[in-house]
Amino acid sequence: MKTQRRVSAAVVALLLGGAGIAISASPAVAAEATYKVKCVPPAGGGDPVEGETTAKITAPAAAKVGDEVDVVWETVKPASNNTDLMDIPKDAVQPTGWITLGGGMGELKVVGEKKNPPIPKKAPMVMSPMKGKLKLTKAGKITLTPGKYDVAVTFSFGTFVTKCAPVGEVKGGATIDVSAGSSGGTTSGGTTTGGATTGGSTTTGGSTTGGSTTGGSTTSGGSTTGGGGGQTDFPGKPVEVSFDCGPVVPGGIKTPVTINAKKNGGSYDLTVKTAKGAMAAPVPLPAGALKPSMDVKLGGADSGTVKVSGPANAEAIPDKGPVSLSDMTGTYKPGKTGKVTLSPDRLTIDVTMAAGSPPINVPCKAASSGVSLELDTTAQPGGSGSSTSTGTSTGTGTSGGLAETGAEDEGGIQALALVAGTVILLGGAVFTFTPWRRLRGTR
Known part of the structure; x- marks a missing residue:
């Protein structure tokens, strides 16, 4: 029965667009939040821009202390389209988000794959689902609210990162009902899956995603260290x-x-x-x-x-x-x-x-x-x-x-x-x- 419940949870997650997450406690449920963000492009990329994005957070409805659960953030509605200056190539966009955890548990970092179809000029931005694992350490209702996020876009001439942060209060998101169970004594939040964002300090490339421009608020993609340690x-x-x-x-x-x-x-x-x-x-x-x-x-x-x-x-x-x-x-x-x-x-x-x-x-x-x-x-x-x-x-x-x-x-x-x-x-x-x-x- 336990195996069947796990399979059913995965099927439900797929139907809900949760990118196939598997939960060990209960079927996954999804909840959306629509909020305004302010996005800061990289140096030379223009002025900050405000837009509205809709994020869907998928997590198990219930779990117990000691469980490690999968959490997914999907961008249902980007805050803006790609610009009219340049097409974004395939598999060039990688998002990273931070979900605010209720109950004083801090933040959970979630990372998406660098995977996207080609995005023409003026077309809606496409970002892969961002995923992370959360270790539950105490009983109670834990809220998961989408917050700030970065978008890195890689072109042949560099990687550019745009940083976006909420404007005002964010309402909505998922809730996990955590019951008492075996205490693992582990910390919560912060564990990530997926590749870390690459810096660039992208864009040149000009693209916006979920309210963000590609290019990148602080330019990443281009570390400024060199010299020793065998690095070439x-x-x-x-x-x-x-x-x-x-x-x-x-x-x-x-x-x-x-x-x-x-x-x-x-x-x-x-x-x-x-x-x-x-x-x-x-x-x-x-x-x-x-x-x-x-x-x-x-x-x-x-x-x-x-x-x-x-x-x-x-x-x-x-x-x-x-x-x-x-x-x-x-x-x-x-x-x-x-x-x-x-x-x-x-x-x-x-x-x-x-x-x-x-x-x-x-x-x-x-x-x-x-x-x-x-x-x-x-x-x-x-x-x-x-x-x-x-x-x-x-x-x-x-x-x-x-x-x-x-x-x-x-x-x-x-x-x-x-x-x-x-x-x-x-x-x-x-x-x-x-x-x-x-x-x-x-x-």
């Missing part, structure tokens, strides 16, 4: 960078930039990423048209810059096709021992519209930036941050980025006209991409 991979956090490109790009350009490092002997292989596929091309761009490079500024124990560069686009970009800059790589060989910070600095884009023609060099100074990564370094013989280079971009050009073509060079003049359109594209599209800036709420 050091992910950086995305930082919003403003570039001043002079008259070539009126108003300057902005983009999230992430610096990642991988230890290679005593040196570090760097990879720098910017926003991807942010805008459609206004004109067809040939293969090899765009080649980026950047100076990574060193601070703390070391000084100078490290040059990183990326390959040109391997394939032609059709009219209205997505425009991206390639990942930029380089090597940093520490010249000093201690904590060294790495920040995005000067960006250069070489634009070549026709094979054999001189590239147009577009220099952009970082008007504002921030630390993306911090490493604990050990000085290496011959190491220095000041002139380390792994491929600098070359090309002729004035400070305005306009190459001399010659009066009779009709092809060069036409190419220059296309480049002008491309530069405008880069300034008004790729780099101004902030996926969390325009959150569209569904109230």
Whole structure:
């Protein structure tokens, strides 16, 4: 009979949308709570946003002291839709929530899987059920009320986390009637199942879930520690960078930039990423048209810059096709021992519209930036941050980025006209991409 009751409980949970939880005490029941939340996107992601979400909490109706029960939080109604700026890829969204426990038992942390269908622009957000295990330590009625939650969204260029918290009192949720039983003397709440949220400090990516934007309130996804203990991979956090490109790009350009490092002997292989596929091309761009490079500024124990560069686009970009800059790589060989910070600095884009023609060099100074990564370094013989280079971009050009073509060079003049359109594209599209800036709420 006990086995049959457990099977029945699981079936009931499935029918109720409780993601198949199995309870050892009694069948699971679900209760909903609708409440307002305030969501804070990551740095550079725009202003905080308020919305209304509906959460369903599934837990056993009754249990006894000493039982460990499964609890599930499902987002029935998200507080907003995805933005109109970027599609969210499959299996990119991972939610984490905190359920307030009545009777002074604290909070229960519940975590969802990184599992979701592709979410188009403006489409409703989809979050997986968040699950956790609760150990019951005292008799009485225990209320489970949904509260704050985080949403981490992972893109190819980083993970971004948005933090959402209730506005006002939250009413509703599940209740467990706990009867006296064997006392296990264990603590309650806080035990989690599922993977921990990954940081990013996502978004770029712009998405909202259950009243949250993806991107992420505090940027996670990018820890800023490095150095010892056998660790080899050091992910950086995305930082919003403003570039001043002079008259070539009126108003300057902005983009999230992430610096990642991988230890290679005593040196570090760097990879720098910017926003991807942010805008459609206004004109067809040939293969090899765009080649980026950047100076990574060193601070703390070391000084100078490290040059990183990326390959040109391997394939032609059709009219209205997505425009991206390639990942930029380089090597940093520490010249000093201690904590060294790495920040995005000067960006250069070489634009070549026709094979054999001189590239147009577009220099952009970082008007504002921030630390993306911090490493604990050990000085290496011959190491220095000041002139380390792994491929600098070359090309002729004035400070305005306009190459001399010659009066009779009709092809060069036409190419220059296309480049002008491309530069405008880069300034008004790729780099101004902030996926969390325009959150569209569904109230």
